Amino acid sequence: MFGWYRRPVAPDAPNAADGRRARRERNRVAVIDAMFALLEERHVPPTVEQVAARAEVSVSSVFRYFDSLDDLQEQTIARYFERFAPLFEVPAVEGDRAARIAALVDSRLRLYERIAPLAQVARVRAAEQPRFSRTLLETRRRMAGQVREHLAPDLAHLGRAEADDRVALVDCLTAFEAWDLLARTHGRSRRLIRRAWTYGIEAVLAGPGA
Numbered sequence: 223m224f225g226w227y228r229r230p231v232a233p234d235a236p237n238a239a240d241g242r243r244a245r246r247e248r249n250r251v252a253v254i255d256a257m258f259a260l261l262e263e264r265h266v267p268p269t270v271e272q273v274a275a276r277a278e279v280s281v282s283s284v285f286r287y288f289d290s291l292d293d294l295q296e297q298t299i300a301r302y303f304e305r306f307a308p309l310f311e312v313p314a315v316e317g318d319r320a321a322r323i324a325a326l327v328d329s330r331l332r333l334y335e336r337i338a339p340l341a342q343v344a345r346v347r348a349a350e351q352p353r354f355s356r357t358l359l360e361t362r363r364r365m366a367g368q369v370r371e372h373l374a375p376d377l378a379h380l381g382r383a384e385a386d387d388r389v390a391l392v393d394c395l396t397a398f399e400a401w402d403l404l405a406r407t408h409g410r411s412r413r414l415i416r417r418a419w420t421y422g423i424e425a426v427l428a429g430p431g432a
Contacts (some may be wrong), residue, residue, distance in 0.1 A: 232407070250287040252277040257298040258305075261339045268430075269283075295347060302340045309333045310365070319376050319427065326372055326396065327419045331412060334401040341398050366393040376427045384429075391426045397420060412423045 256276035260268035272290060274281045286296040309332055315325045334341070347354040370377070370389045377385040394400065396419055404410040404418065 235331070246287070249283065253279060253284055253287055253294065254298050254301055257294055258301060258340075261298070263353055265400075267291075267343065292347075292351070295343065296353065299344050299347070299357075300333060300338060302337065303357075304335055306333070308334055308359075312368050314372075317367050319424075322373060322376065323420055323423045325400055325428075326369070326392075327423070330396045330401070331416060333423075334398055335412070338398075338402070342402070345399075362393075362397075364398075365420045366390070369396075373427065388429075390428050392423050395422045395426070 253273060256273045257268060260272055260276060262264060265272060270281055270284055273294070274284050277284075284294070288297070288327070309329075312329045315321045343353060348358045349355075357400055366389060369392050370385075373392065377388060379390070401415065404415050410418070
């Protein structure tokens with residue numbers, strides 16, 4: 223009977239909709255941050271109940287914001303790359319080979335000590351998900367490129383093949399997996415890992431018979 227009638231839209235309706243969207247986004251970020259914090263505390267993997275409790279949302283809300291725990295983990299790891307981007311850089315230094323080696327070693331140690339729990343999760347997920355595997359491969363290639371660029375003065379006198387060999391050796395020596403093996407399996411302290419890496423890189427750069 224009143225098909226022609228349309229209820230007037232309240233002036234604040236768009237604001238209410240915007241408020242709901244903003245609240246949903248805040249809660250999504252809170253869930254990601256909760257997963258992030260739990261992983262840093264080495265709750266690997268956190269349960270959805272732990273995540274929900276830390277984020278102060280319901281378990282059902284977690285699955286309204288994310289398709290699955292896999293989706294949540296994926297977005298958490300993406301956030302970790304954003305948050306720790308500066309730690310992935312190797313600072314340029316003035317000085318000799320020893321100064322360059324020290325800068326490389328110290329930057330890798332700072333990075334791995336900070337990202338260890340999430341890096342471990344990323345590697346587990348890479349074995350199961352092609353997207354994680356591609357991201358990890360890209361990160362590894364970038365870090366190998368950093369070695370080549372940072373140590374360019376020490377490689378300049380070498381042919382391409384020999385320079386490639388030494389870049390690959392230094393990259394393997396200072397990879398996250400090498401750090402994890404030294405720290406967790408061999409129980410080496412930061413000071414001892416730093417000493418071993420410094421010695422190893424010096425030996426690689428010096429070459430045979432040095």
